[in-house]
Amino acid sequence: MTGLTTKFLEKLCFNVFKESCLVYFVINKLGKITQWGGNLSDLNISEPGEDDPITDTAIFMEGILPLKGESMEFSCIKMPNNSCVDALLFKIEIGYGLIIWDATKKDHYLTETQQKCNELSLLIEKQKNRLVHFPDKRSEMENETILEDLFQALNFAVLEMDNNGHFVLIGTPPKWIEQIPQSNQILLGHSYEEDVFTFLGNFIQTAKDLWSKNHQGSYKSGVWIEKDQTDQEFLFEATAVDIQGRKLLIISHDRCQPNEKQSIIQKGRDLALNYHKLKRSDQKLKSMHDELELRVKERTKDIEEANRKLANELKERKKVEKEREEVSQQLRQSQKMEAIGTLAGGIAHDFNNILSAIIGFSELSIYEIKEDSTLKPKLEKILHASGRAKDLVQQILTFSRQTELEKRPLKLKLIVLEVLNLLRASLPAFIDIKKDLKSNGYILADQTQIHQVIMNLCTNAWHAMKENGGTLKVGLKEIDIKNESISAKNKLAIGQYLELTIKDTGCGMPPEIIERIFDPYFTTKETDKGTGLGLSVVHGIISNCNGSITVDSQIGKGSLFKIYLPSFITSNRSKPNKEKTISLGNNEKILFVDDEPFQTEMAEQQLSQMGYRVIISNDSAHALNIFLDNKDDFDLIITDMIMPKMTGKTLSQKIHKIKPDIPIILCSGYSDDIDSDTIKKMGIAQYLMKPVGMNDLSRAVKDALQKKK
Amino acid sequence: MKKKICMLGAFAVGKTSLVERYVHSIFSDKYHTTVGVKIEKMQTAIGEEIVDLIIWDLHGEDEFQHVQLSYLKGSSGLIYVADGTRKSTLATALNLKEIAEKTIGKVPFILVLNKMDLQDQWEIDDLTLKDIEDKGIIVVQTSAKTGDEVKHTFQLLTKKMLDK
Ligand SMILES: Nc1nc2c(ncn2[C@@H]2O[C@H](COP(=O)(O)OP(=O)(O)OP(=O)(O)O)[C@@H](O)[C@H]2O)c(=O)[nH]1
Ligand SMILES: [Mg+2]
Numbered sequence: 001m002t003g004l005t006t007k008f009l010e011k012l013c014f015n016v017f018k019e020s021c022l023v024y025f026v027i028n029k030l031g032k033i034t035q036w037g038g039n040l041s042d043l044n045i046s047e048p049g050e051d052d053p054i055t056d057t058a059i060f061m062e063g064i065l066p067l068k069g070e071s072m073e074f075s076c077i078k079m080p081n082n083s084c085v086d087a088l089l090f091k092i093e094i095g096y097g098l099i100i101w102d103a104t105k106k107d108h109y110l111t112e113t114q115q116k117c118n119e120l121s122l123l124i125e126k127q128k129n130r131l132v133h134f135p136d137k138r139s140e141m142e143n144e145t146i147l148e149d150l151f152q153a154l155n156f157a158v159l160e161m162d163n164n165g166h167f168v169l170i171g172t173p174p175k176w177i178e179q180i181p182q183s184n185q186i187l188l189g190h191s192y193e194e195d196v197f198t199f200l201g202n203f204i205q206t207a208k209d210l211w212s213k214n215h216q217g218s219y220k221s222g223v224w225i226e227k228d229q230t231d232q233e234f235l236f237e238a239t240a241v242d243i244q245g246r247k248l249l250i251i252s253h254d255r256c257q258p259n260e261k262q263s264i265i266q267k268g269r270d271l272a273l274n275y276h277k278l279k280r281s282d283q284k285l286k287s288m289h290d291e292l293e294l295r296v297k298e299r300t301k302d303i304e305e306a307n308r309k310l311a312n313e314l315k316e317r318k319k320v321e322k323e324r325e326e327v328s329q330q331l332r333q334s335q336k337m338e339a340i341g342t343l344a345g346g347i348a349h350d351f352n353n354i355l356s357a358i359i360g361f362s363e364l365s366i367y368e369i370k371e372d373s374t375l376k377p378k379l380e381k382i383l384h385a386s387g388r389a390k391d392l393v394q395q396i397l398t399f400s401r402q403t404e405l406e407k408r409p410l411k412l413k414l415i416v417l418e419v420l421n422l423l424r425a426s427l428p429a430f431i432d433i434k435k436d437l438k439s440n441g442y443i444l445a446d447q448t449q450i451h452q453v454i455m456n457l458c459t460n461a462w463h464a465m466k467e468n469g470g471t472l473k474v475g476l477k478e479i480d481i482k483n484e485s486i487s488a489k490n491k492l493a494i495g496q497y498l499e500l501t502i503k504d505t506g507c508g509m510p511p512e513i514i515e516r517i518f519d520p521y522f523t524t525k526e527t528d529k530g531t532g533l534g535l536s537v538v539h540g541i542i543s544n545c546n547g548s549i550t551v552d553s554q555i556g557k558g559s560l561f562k563i564y565l566p567s568f569i570t571s572n573r574s575k576p577n578k579e580k581t582i583s584l585g586n587n588e589k590i591l592f593v594d595d596e597p598f599q600t601e602m603a604e605q606q607l608s609q610m611g612y613r614v615i616i617s618n619d620s621a622h623a624l625n626i627f628l629d630n631k632d633d634f635d636l637i638i639t640d641m642i643m644p645k646m647t648g649k650t651l652s653q654k655i656h657k658i659k660p661d662i663p664i665i666l667c668s669g670y671s672d673d674i675d676s677d678t679i680k681k682m683g684i685a686q687y688l689m690k691p692v693g694m695n696d697l698s699r700a701v702k703d704a705l706q707k708k709k
Numbered sequence: 710m711k712k713k714i715c716m717l718g719a720f721a722v723g724k725t726s727l728v729e730r731y732v733h734s735i736f737s738d739k740y741h742t743t744v745g746v747k748i749e750k751m752q753t754a755i756g757e758e759i760v761d762l763i764i765w766d767l768h769g770e771d772e773f774q775h776v777q778l779s780y781l782k783g784s785s786g787l788i789y790v791a792d793g794t795r796k797s798t799l800a801t802a803l804n805l806k807e808i809a810e811k812t813i814g815k816v817p818f819i820l821v822l823n824k825m826d827l828q829d830q831w832e833i834d835d836l837t838l839k840d841i842e843d844k845g846i847i848v849v850q851t852s853a854k855t856g857d858e859v860k861h862t863f864q865l866l867t868k869k870m871l872d873k
Binding site: 062068077 | 711713720721740741742743744745746747748749750763765768769777779780782783784785795797
């Protein structure tokens with residue numbers, strides 16, 4: 001190459017380098033500058049002196065030489081003088097060539113992009129940490145700011161569709177938006193987005209369509225180029241996306257070359273993807289949290305349900321306890337009554353013995369005195385009064401259940417009256433009793449039980465009126481149940497009935513109580529024991545008589561109990577013996593045993609009067625001996641039931657062992673421990689309740705002797 | 710005497726902030742990421758010896774930008790920077806140390822745990838720290854924000870470089 005050509009080339013290079021803001025240095029192997037060229041001042045590089053080390057001018061060359069490879073590139077080197085350069089260092093024959101050029105432009109967009117990437121990464125890290133450390137402290141608010149930070153970091157303009165389908169800018173608008181024509185409108189929030197972003201017209205329509213079809217994911221407009229006021233070209237791209245139900249239009253903007261854009265977008269998207277993944281795990285956490293909350297709610301509901309059940313159970317239990325308390329009260333009452341009953345029974349026994357003497361001797365006296373004696377009416381008065389006393393004792397015994405349980409024809413009216421008489425004494429004056437007893441009919445039942453039924457119902461009525469007083473109405477009438485429906489309703493057979501009504505004007509009962517009023521509390525309890533009968537027992541007694549009981553009640557108005565009992569209609573009703581005649585004996589020999597001397601004394605006289613021979617004994621063991629000595633002499637044995645040493649029962653059994661066919665009559669003041677069955681089994685001819693009048697005695701003796709024959 | 714040092718570490722750990730604090734005694738809360746390299750010059754003295762430090766503030770290491778290893782050429786010392794409030798940056802720093810040693814061999818270095826003013830967000834426990842120190846690595850906790858230990862770190866490294 002000639003010197004001229006070299007000069008030429010040199011000149012050309014100088015100009016090219018000068019115009020293109022390039023600088024070049026030729027450096028020898030010691031790192032000293034031998035030649036340089038280009039526009040040094042544009043790059044803020046001071047003119048070097050000959051043989052200056054390159055590190056003085058290009059500070060980044062410190063430590064770089066000697067170069068190992070063929071060449072080395074420097075990119076975006078910011079120097080203390082604030083210039084930002086790229087450089088290329090390469091080996092040449094004499095040493096090294098170094099070309100430096102301005103990288104400010106590149107630096108500008110690179111920094112912006114890198115900045116975005118790094119800020120995003122930081123955001124992501126922050127978010128990650130937050131999720132790790134405080135997974136439960138997430139809130140919509142924070143997500144909101146994170147989202148906005150994200151948009152801002154990405155330099156996006158984000159518009160959100162409001163309820164009217166109109167788009168409003170959210171978050172901080174990016175700087176570039178100002179460069180767009182009509183940006184004022186969008187910044188003020190009342191624009192038609194198509195006017196500002198002309199390319200959006202069709203795109204928005206499609207996006208809205210997709211959203212209305214619940215389309216997930218995002219939809220992109222594609223890159224669109226527009227010039228700003230200063231004629232600079234911009235790249236725009238819009239993305240329509242539904243984030244947690246929010247319809248967003250994300251508009252990205254770029255200033256760089258389309259090919260650079262590729263990598264930038266790539267990075268941004270990678271990050272967005274990353275963020276999205278994170279977001280998803282965030283969402284998963286949230287849904288897990290929600291599910292947990294739901295479960296907790298369900299559990300709470302379960303617990304509430306259980307509590308409710310428990311409360312109900314408690315209520316029920318309390319109710320049952322109250323019932324039990326009532327029942328035990330009834331039981332106590334009944335035990336009390338039983339004690340009173342026993343006491344009354346005991347007294348009645350003695351009393352009956354005394355009455356026997358009074359009646360017996362009065363009767364004897366009447367027989368002995370002359371027909372026109374002035375003593376006769378007096379004695380008859382004693383006898384009459386004694387008869388009333390006997391009735392009274394009978395009533396006490398009935399009340400205290402000391403009489404035998406046996407179904408027999410009963411005049412219901414009499415029992416009702418008996419109960420009402422007993423009650424009258426104990427009822428307070430403010431309770432009025434009204435009777436309307438129209439029937440004299442009979443029923444077949446156990447007197448004691450019926451007595452108790454009426455007593456119970458009347459007592460209940462009284463209790464219902466305790467507070468405010470009122471009227472107790474008792475009615476009795478005969479009815480003929482022909483009507484099928486009535487009979488079905490009351491579960492009664494068609495026929496004749498006595499209807500007993502007990503009505504009060506008391507507090508009444510609510511339906512739920514009426515429903516259960518006849519429920520049995522004590523199904524196993526012996527129904528013949530206890531005076532404080534529950535209504536269940538009443539029900540049982542009535543049913544047992546083939547009758548029925550119904551109740552009507554109204555709160556505040558009172559209750560009405562109706563009892564239906566079948567009429568007892570028979571021609572040979574067992575009627576009280578009213579025969580005045582005394583059957584006389586035929587000199588038969590009778591052994592009379594009673595521990596009470598006055599009884600034996602009286603019996604001796606009575607039976608003698610009747611025409612019998614009488615041997616008496618006040619000791620049952622002694623009586624047995626008398627019988628043994630003359631067992632074929634006696635025609636009849638009459639013995640008291642309760643005696644010391646040997647009871648009448650035992651005595652009878654022993655006598656029957658020796659002489660099975662001899663008739664025995666058992667007498668008792670009261671007897672709880674012997675029933676008609678036992679009596680029959682024992683072959684006892686007659687059972688007499690003291691006090692025994694002469695009429696009854698004579699007939700019993702006669703009957704017993706006749707049976708023997 | 711001129712000495713080249715490089716600041717290495719994950720992004721946003723405070724490499725630039727440390728250099729700015731050391732060279733210009735300024736600090737900004739605003740994060741302005743470094744693209745490429747920023748070179749600063751700082752004169753210091755160890756005893757009689759005047760040293761011109763050429764400080765290369767390299768861009769942060771992450772999955773998008775890798776440290777250009779050729780830039781490490783000619784370094785007399787390295788400062789690995791980690792952010793004490795982000796545990797992962799410590800791993801990045803240690804990883805970079807491995808790579809740098811493979812590229813330019815062993816040169817004096819210091820591991821810096823920056824942002825020590827943010828104790829409430831601190832994520833590196835004493836045990837981890839002890840593990841590192843047990844490997845013979847010098848760890849300094851600094852704050853570019855308050856300036857704590859910043860100058861000391863550069864002085865210490867310079868001294869180590871001269872001692873070598
Ligand atoms: N509180 C606090 N913040 C700091 C400290 N050092 C740096 N920062 C902040 O951390 C962020 C990142 O700091 P830079 O110095 O830019 O970090 P870098 O390592 O140079 O980051 P790259 O250049 O992107 O790799 C900035 O917002 C700083 O203000 C510090 O000691 N304390
Ligand atoms: Mg930096």
